[in-house]
Amino acid sequence: MPDQKDLEPRRSQETDLPDELFLVTMEDDDQAARSTLSFSRSPTVLLTFAANRFGRAASRIYQERYGVGVMDWRMLVMLTREPGATVTLSSETIGIDKAAVSRCLQRLHEKGLVSQGPVHANGRSRGWSLTEKGHALHATILAEALERQRHLFAGFSPEEIATLCGMLTRFLENLSALQAKPPEEIKAPATSQEPTP
Amino acid sequence: MPDQKDLEPRRSQETDLPDELFLVTMEDDDQAARSTLSFSRSPTVLLTFAANRFGRAASRIYQERYGVGVMDWRMLVMLTREPGATVTLSSETIGIDKAAVSRCLQRLHEKGLVSQGPVHANGRSRGWSLTEKGHALHATILAEALERQRHLFAGFSPEEIATLCGMLTRFLENLSALQAKPPEEIKAPATSQEPTP
DNA sequence: TGCGATATGTTGTCTTGTCAACATCAATAT
């Protein structure tokens, strides 16, 4: 669904956006006119803001109603999606430090929500899966999450949802591309750092 | 620009989105087929993921190059936009706890980036402004932020940017509406908890 | 005049995620 983009021979001038799109100019109390990011026109500002508020609200709700945090919820989704996933796979997929994933799994294990499979061939990693209790909790929270989502996107058409997802996906691709370069031009041939788009 | 939405007598069926839009069904190792959130089609998942990765990358860059965190950067933008802002106004505007704002300002003050104005009429709050050093740092980081933003939205047209911002704004409005209700129907007459959309 | 209510900021404590260091097992090379 994201359009194919030819990688190399694209004139960056052609599609680059003018900075003024994102800026506002304020009259300082002194004489100077200062420019800075517009809150309403900078996607990154809105993105950060929206994710912060959404995550905080979700965290509070899940915590007080089911005793799990957003991290736990993400792992429930992850393990529903990829039963038998390892710490590393989960960490890369949901984009959170493996230490946090490891601790999260221990927490969920103590609660009897996940079960660890046999040690993998490499002798170190092991797959994790949801227990029946875990599946039940997942289903419960999922219903609530969908209900919330329904309200949060009230007034959006399915086409708009698809457009939004497409844009966010493109944004993530650009982010991956940006992070792949700066360190030292190019090093890793094909680091599959992307989540699972 | 977001369309006026009449609050009460709207049939929720009419614009509600089908849950299937956001779901995937996985074949469990057992016999059961479990549904969960699709990573690629759930805007909230993508939103959280994008904001996490973007924020972390930005944090690392700002920290190592200029010795300030994302929180500090947000306050630099805030004070450029609203010179003389108080702790409470900043907290509400950027949607972060006032305690964090208070500590952030102390930090920036120690670094000589902000200066506190006279105590307000209420005897407790005081306006904060950027020093020349603060303005200089803001300008430096702004240039870098714009450069990053240019890469992150490579391939986006100005119309697409506007569409994205509009959707995120609508999402935030829905979020505010959702948080205004659930506690106990309606209690506070007009809590202006909204940032400044 | 004085007492309580309200607003605002600060401080304490907790949770959570990150970074860095470490431990452990298999595979590989010598």
Add this chain to the structure above:
DNA sequence: ATATTGATGTTGACAAGACAACATATCGCA
């Protein structure tokens, strides 16, 4: 066969933000 290397997970220390409790100054009202 043994030592080295690489991959993976775990642990510890730290930073950041959230929430709640507290401090303090002004204002309203009796």
